Amino acid sequence: MKFVPLEEAADVYLSGSACQVHRVGVQAAPASAFFERLRDLGRAVSDLREDEYWSGGLGYFRRRRYFIQSTPLTVSDPALELLAYVARAREHFSTCRSLYPEHADGVEQVCDALMDLLMSNIDPLSDAVVDAFAEYKTDRVGVVLPTFGFDKLVQRHLRRRTDSDIDVLTPRDLAMRRPYDVLFVIGRPWWYVGRRWGWVYTAPRASVVVMLGYEDHMREGLPSTRAFSESVTAVAPVHDDAVADPGTSDEGDEAGVDWSFISGEVARRAVGADTADLVEARMYLLAAGCAAFLAASEESRVPTLEPDAPEDGRLVYIQAPEIGPGSIVLLRSEGGGDLIVAVADGILGPAAGPLRAMQEAWKSRLRALVAERGAASVVAELKRHGSIRANRSNLANWCSPRSLRTDDEQDFLAIMRAIELEGQAAQYWKAMAKLESAHRRAGHEIREQLEMQARTADLTALEEEGRADFSLPQGGGALTAFRVEEVSPEIVAVPYQHLGDPFEARA
Amino acid sequence: MAVIEEEVGAEQEEGGLQLPELWYAGTRARRRIPPWAEGFVRLGASAAGAFWDGERLVAAVAVPTRAYAATLAGVGAVAARTPPALDDGKPSAEVLENHFRLLSSLRPGTTVTVRSGRTKNVGTFEGIESSGRGPLIVIKQKGFRQMFPKSGCHCISLHGRSLSCLFVGRVNVFEEEMTGKDVVTRDSAPLETVLKVGRFAARRDHDIRSDILPAAGDVPARLREAQPDLIVFDGTAGFRHWRENWRNAPWLVILDRTSAHFDEGVQLIDEEFAERASTHDQAPDLRPPPGTELMAFWSSR
Numbered sequence: 001m002k003f004v005p006l007e008e009a010a011d012v013y014l015s016g017s018a019c020q021v022h023r024v025g026v027q028a029a030p031a032s033a034f035f036e037r038l039r040d041l042g043r044a045v046s047d048l049r050e051d052e053y054w055s056g057g058l059g060y061f062r063r064r065r066y067f068i069q070s071t072p073l074t075v076s077d078p079a080l081e082l083l084a085y086v087a088r089a090r091e092h093f094s095t096c097r098s099l100y101p102e103h104a105d106g107v108e109q110v111c112d113a114l115m116d117l118l119m120s121n122i123d124p125l126s127d128a129v130v131d132a133f134a135e136y137k138t139d140r141v142g143v144v145l146p147t148f149g150f151d152k153l154v155q156r157h158l159r160r161r162t163d164s165d166i167d168v169l170t171p172r173d174l175a176m177r178r179p180y181d182v183l184f185v186i187g188r189p190w191w192y193v194g195r196r197w198g199w200v201y202t203a204p205r206a207s208v209v210v211m212l213g214y215e216d217h218m219r220e221g222l223p224s225t226r227a228f229s230e231s232v233t234a235v236a237p238v239h240d241d242a243v244a245d246p247g248t249s250d251e252g253d254e255a256g257v258d259w260s261f262i263s264g265e266v267a268r269r270a271v272g273a274d275t276a277d278l279v280e281a282r283m284y285l286l287a288a289g290c291a292a293f294l295a296a297s298e299e300s301r302v303p304t305l306e307p308d309a310p311e312d313g314r315l316v317y318i319q320a321p322e323i324g325p326g327s328i329v330l331l332r333s334e335g336g337g338d339l340i341v342a343v344a345d346g347i348l349g350p351a352a353g354p355l356r357a358m359q360e361a362w363k364s365r366l367r368a369l370v371a372e373r374g375a376a377s378v379v380a381e382l383k384r385h386g387s388i389r390a391n392r393s394n395l396a397n398w399c400s401p402r403s404l405r406t407d408d409e410q411d412f413l414a415i416m417r418a419i420e421l422e423g424q425a426a427q428y429w430k431a432m433a434k435l436e437s438a439h440r441r442a443g444h445e446i447r448e449q450l451e452m453q454a455r456t457a458d459l460t461a462l463e464e465e466g467r468a469d470f471s472l473p474q475g476g477g478a479l480t481a482f483r484v485e486e487v488s489p490e491i492v493a494v495p496y497q498h499l500g501d502p503f504e505a506r507a
Numbered sequence: 508m509a510v511i512e513e514e515v516g517a518e519q520e521e522g523g524l525q526l527p528e529l530w531y532a533g534t535r536a537r538r539r540i541p542p543w544a545e546g547f548v549r550l551g552a553s554a555a556g557a558f559w560d561g562e563r564l565v566a567a568v569a570v571p572t573r574a575y576a577a578t579l580a581g582v583g584a585v586a587a588r589t590p591p592a593l594d595d596g597k598p599s600a601e602v603l604e605n606h607f608r609l610l611s612s613l614r615p616g617t618t619v620t621v622r623s624g625r626t627k628n629v630g631t632f633e634g635i636e637s638s639g640r641g642p643l644i645v646i647k648q649k650g651f652r653q654m655f656p657k658s659g660c661h662c663i664s665l666h667g668r669s670l671s672c673l674f675v676g677r678v679n680v681f682e683e684e685m686t687g688k689d690v691v692t693r694d695s696a697p698l699e700t701v702l703k704v705g706r707f708a709a710r711r712d713h714d715i716r717s718d719i720l721p722a723a724g725d726v727p728a729r730l731r732e733a734q735p736d737l738i739v740f741d742g743t744a745g746f747r748h749w750r751e752n753w754r755n756a757p758w759l760v761i762l763d764r765t766s767a768h769f770d771e772g773v774q775l776i777d778e779e780f781a782e783r784a785s786t787h788d789q790a791p792d793l794r795p796p797p798g799t800e801l802m803a804f805w806s807s808r
Binding site: 002003004005006007008009010012013016017175196199202203225226227228229230231232233234235236322324 | 796798800
């Protein structure tokens, strides 16, 4: 959140006071052929949606379709990676004829249609922007994309084609800029509304908004400017020059992401995991074809980068639910395990081993007790032994390797009694205090190092590719900054050990 | 962009109150703040101290940008709740009328100062009583009750630190809006000279009219006993964090449509509306500033 002078704010109110919306729909035969073939295949295998073979395989096509429909670039531009994904899809479906012979021809047709599209070398979205641009005699024109990572490339492309200083940006950037005279909004409205960017239409940043996309998408209705259930509004109505027909698009997937593959990823990680280890999490699709699970709880804080912030304010820890498309998260990409544990062990030196052994000793006994008698029974026993905070939630936390000891020594003593280590309670309490102190120092050191890296890092790679690598000295391992591209709407339960671990996402 | 002509005119009035004339640094010249900005000043003035039969006002505004919405509403609230300067001479009828209205809207138990000749005594406001001579303000002092007609109410003033407005939000952004030179009074003074924000006050400065609570964390000691006339929440995060702590004051919640948490903020307001337990069907008479959407209701919670 940055300071906005009143004059800039006044521009925002002015642009919203008489906004005109125009719609420009494009059609291109090779593109339509690919979209239709893909839609037909999707319908044919709709009963197999939960099968990873199909959710993963169709995902290759659907994501490419989304980029084709949302990015004003020539279809043969390497950035769209159509050739690479045709190859991946062919490889993935190489077993189709033996596994699903009834669908093999359909798959082949989709691959062929995508290749035909690639070879056509068309650029329909840009063509439409160039044509429409010529009608508006104004300096301040912008183009909004619903995706990340293409804005610089598309900007170069459109500036060349229009011979102008046209800006290309994402909604995140748009919110911070002065309003434009004309704003081209690329793609279907739902791609913006679904990502909490519906304000592109309800609080427009231009006097003229030109919705531009493939024909079917341009029939979609705009979100209502009315926010509250009972209100008085002084918001000027948006003058939309078309009658919307909301029922024309049959795409149920979210911007080419078929989230049904999540269940497979969750199942793989949950195999053999203790119930006590499971935490609520969401999957985040990241740039460079990666993904990660992050805790869904508001208590969880994630280090993020704000590249536009002043150098000493780039590293910001934010609550996980605040992370959305465009956020840049820092995740551990090398070294494995919890970063704080690794750095804390480095601080402790030779003392780390015995201390960790003691940590594991009391926790494994407590977990075994819970497994044998059940959580409710163990809670009751802890209370009998004098615990004042024993309940299911705290018990789960005490069992977790992520906690070191109880807040209150009385609770710790109760645990020691329950697991028959009462005679060594004081020794264990002191040992866990040493670990806690090392963890605090580790957290402080990590933050300092990250802040230094964030201050001095060359963020060009981050802007262009959506990822950048950092390394931490003193055995901290490597971190990677990833731009978040999509956020799953579903909350799932994954073992805490898998939180923040980036992996390849096939969708 | 069309040239905005400078407006030179009278100060705003809201229900008989004089609201400050504010100017901003335009590209070519200093200009009066535009109608939408004046709308927030008026809104804050109307919302401050807004109670009806013990039910407080809850208002939320959906805005296209958060810039200055909360700050200007706060300026209106402070201006409306700041008693006029009352000297020993006879105040005008209009001044007495405004002051009486201000005192009448106080919550029972509010600490006041009563001047009697050269002495000043501390008392508490009990309420208004009707009499053949008209309404009387009842002040309880040590061992006795005193009743003041309108003509004598200038002897009563608000005591010590009485917050007209409590802002909830990002301190650094408020600081620029309140202490910077972008928007100023007619005398080119920063808004802070009107707001008198405790957070920015010098140690010796006791004339505090407003303060800022960060959107997260604990209540600072200086605000634990505060009973502000209006709480202005700048965004969903602060509203979500603090709403259960401050159910004794009127609220004004600013929700920025471009915020990722806008929908959540709307949902929270709709929840408050559903659970308001109000005996009043009639919505408060408030006007949304141009370009915004306003939801307002009375709440007994």
